[in-house]
Amino acid sequence: MAHINILDPSASPLDYYGYELRRHREAAGLTQRQLGDVINYTGSLVGQIETARKLPTEPFSERVDAALGTGGLLTRLLGLVLRSQLPAWFQQVAELEARATEVYTFHTHLVHGLLQTQAYASAVLGAMDRSKLDDRTTVRLARQRILKKEQPPVFWAIVGEAAMRQEIGGPDVMREQLSRLMSYEIDPRVNIQVLPFNAGAHAGLTGPFDLFRFTDDPTIVYTEGYGAGHPTANPDTVKNCSLRYDHLQAAALSIKDSAALIRRTMEEHYGESQLSSDGRSLA
Known part of the structure; x- marks a missing residue:
């Protein structure tokens, strides 16, 4: 008789998911292979x-x-499962994202995780560590489910022009990523502004930060270091960062002009016509 692993459903959300999957499969009288054939997986x-x-x-x-x-059932469990796989220090941030009614982000050299494509996210996460890269990428992308909720938060992202030009993952990856950003131009709940190089000195020179606003709870400011996150509801910090964000929005291009810059950057730097047959730049 084949050995069957005994799962403890209380061990983790992932174990609970596996336990429920097995329980329902066996109740249906299907082997793993038979279920795989039905759903087109192995x-x-x-x-x-x-x-x-x-x-x-x-x-x-x-x-x-x-x-x-x-x-x-399993689809409802999925969000909990994937969130549990985030680094422990980031799980609280994912919960803030999921609960917030408004999310404001500022990043200079990187597209925010809620807006990343799969290929871009994989390139970012794999820069220093390629272990379990597919699973880690899946977990990151799962955070984007909040933008598809029945009542998604208002999401506002200010991104530095450097993030448009830093070639992460290669031209094809960047072309897809910039195209993803442009796709939000007509979405009133997802707003993207580019802070151009010619903005000069600006209110965000101290570094990236996020603001999470809620219906009944205090606003949270989130900053991040290497392997650590720092959420705070300190009123002075919240007031300071809110003011900084107002100034960043004023210094950034409008939503329409931002989309035009993203489109122009994609065409000039990552367009298919930019390489000759031997791979040399034609620009």
């Missing part, structure tokens, strides 16, 4: 997720829910 992957050795994805969860008639 039986091996089903087994890895059941034993908490592999992270589930949204498409996987939705297909299993449909195949087993779980009423959306």
